[in-house]
Amino acid sequence: MQSNNFPIDDVRAQFPALNFKNHEQVFPIYFDGPGGTQMVQGCIDRILEYIETGMANLHGTFSTSIKTDDLLAEAKKAVGDLLNCPAEEIAFGQNMTSLAFQVSHSLRPLLKEGDEILVTQLDHRANVDPWIHLASETGASLRWIPVDKEKLVLDLTNLDSLINPKTKVVAVGLSSNLTGTVNDAKRIFKAAKKVNAITIADAVHAVPHFLINKQELGSDVLFCSAYKFFGPHLGIAAIKKALFEQLEIPKLQPAPNEIPYKLETGTQNHEAIAGLCGSISFIESLGSGANRRERLRSGMEAIETHELELVASLQQFLKSVPEVRLYRAAEEVPKTPTFAFRIDGIHSRQATKFFAEKFNLCIADGHFYASTMAEIFPVMETGGWIRIGFAPYNTMDEIEIFKKALRELLQRKT
Numbered sequence: 001m002q003s004n005n006f007p008i009d010d011v012r013a014q015f016p017a018l019n020f021k022n023h024e025q026v027f028p029i030y031f032d033g034p035g036g037t038q039m040v041q042g043c044i045d046r047i048l049e050y051i052e053t054g055m056a057n058l059h060g061t062f063s064t065s066i067k068t069d070d071l072l073a074e075a076k077k078a079v080g081d082l083l084n085c086p087a088e089e090i091a092f093g094q095n096m097t098s099l100a101f102q103v104s105h106s107l108r109p110l111l112k113e114g115d116e117i118l119v120t121q122l123d124h125r126a127n128v129d130p131w132i133h134l135a136s137e138t139g140a141s142l143r144w145i146p147v148d149k150e151k152l153v154l155d156l157t158n159l160d161s162l163i164n165p166k167t168k169v170v171a172v173g174l175s176s177n178l179t180g181t182v183n184d185a186k187r188i189f190k191a192a193k194k195v196n197a198i199t200i201a202d203a204v205h206a207v208p209h210f211l212i213n214k215q216e217l218g219s220d221v222l223f224c225s226a227y228k229f230f231g232p233h234l235g236i237a238a239i240k241k242a243l244f245e246q247l248e249i250p251k252l253q254p255a256p257n258e259i260p261y262k263l264e265t266g267t268q269n270h271e272a273i274a275g276l277c278g279s280i281s282f283i284e285s286l287g288s289g290a291n292r293r294e295r296l297r298s299g300m301e302a303i304e305t306h307e308l309e310l311v312a313s314l315q316q317f318l319k320s321v322p323e324v325r326l327y328r329a330a331e332e333v334p335k336t337p338t339f340a341f342r343i344d345g346i347h348s349r350q351a352t353k354f355f356a357e358k359f360n361l362c363i364a365d366g367h368f369y370a371s372t373m374a375e376i377f378p379v380m381e382t383g384g385w386i387r388i389g390f391a392p393y394n395t396m397d398e399i400e401i402f403k404k405a406l407r408e409l410l411q412r413k414t
């Protein structure tokens with residue numbers, strides 16, 4: 001069924017969770033990439049290797065401590081190549097949300113009453129609420145880039161007035177974890193830079209699907225999360241050196257003052273950081289080129305090509321089912337392979353429960369913390385959305401099983 005050259009069998013062989021059958025001996029179909037992907041073998045191997053060959057804390061004279069120092073340096077360099085920014089700008093943390101909250105605290109001295117913070121209606125609340133908190137702590141006011149409800153894109157018509165000399169922080173997601181819409185963040189950040197605002201990018205749903213170029217994007221701060229791209233539960237922040245040095249990050253006495261360590265409160269999750277190196281190597285292994293950045297670019301392109309084929313098949317099917325209401329921007333709008341939809345007359349939870357129990361299909365329902373969107377439409381009283389999001393290990397055959405499942409669900413209804 002696979003028509004592109006993507007090495008799907010080889011890729012699937014690297015994800016052991018794909019072979020873990022349920023109690024009825026049915027293989028799982030993971031269609032919840034946006035909620036978190038499965039872990040690639042290279043990541044698992046690196047985690048185990050770190051543990052099995054001896055763990056340690058940093059800055060010691062003995063071999064496992066030196067190994068751990070080297071590991072952190074290796075991981076930051078790999079993330080730097082993934083995002084195109086210097087390794088010294090990379091800090092690790094518990095998850096994206098906690099890092100964003102920490103950064104929002106540290107921005108307090110830079111804001112005052114009367115300033116403005118700009119967020120979007122389309123974003124995951126992890127890239128909204130830390131800035132709401134910042135506004136309430138400083139007396140700044142919060143403004144929103146609205147969503148065009150018909151087009152499912154950010155409405156940038158009034159960008160010129162939304163971003164003005166009072167604007168101090170602009171927080172935008174690179175792509176929506178609900179609709180998959182890829183935002184024109186570069187344009188927004190360019191406008192923000194004209195008034196010297198701090199630009200914050202939530203790249204959590206973007207990094208698994210296209211190559212980020214932090215320098216070109218114009219973001220001062222960028223967050224992502226390794227468990228969304230085949231890795232461990234680990235948050236990542238990339239903060240431009242000049243701003244990072246200025247940030248007054250709440251810290252305890254033993255914490256270093258230097259970047260990037262000043263954001264890394266306490267001992268880090270070294271085994272997860274080892275795993276992260278394995279997940280980045282996986283993307284790299286799908287590509288070719290003279291250096292790691294080039295291999296990552298070509299690896300991401302291979303992933304994109306594969307996912308586009310899956311998108312075409314699922315989209316055509318969902319559009320052909322009269323009961324399905326798809327929430328997806330027009331063809332010309334760039335999108336990740338993430339679909340939100342609802343089924344007429346069927347509660348979203350009832351549908352995902354049926355898919356899970358009958359077909360071992362892992363499909364999520366709800367608002368996925370894009371809760372502003374859920375309020376705007378409003379959908380929560382009737383169960384929110386059903387979301388399918390692909391990862392590189394998904395196949396056309398799995399989509400065929402989903403088609404069968406949906407047809408069966410609709411038949412039961414009648």
Ligand SMILES: Cc1ncc(COP(=O)(O)O)c(C=O)c1O
Nearest residue numbers: 095096097124126177204205225
């Ligand atoms: C777009 C987006 N931003 C932020 C987050 C929060 O990330 P974390 O779970 O690392 O806090 C998520 C998680 O689903 C997300 O999809």
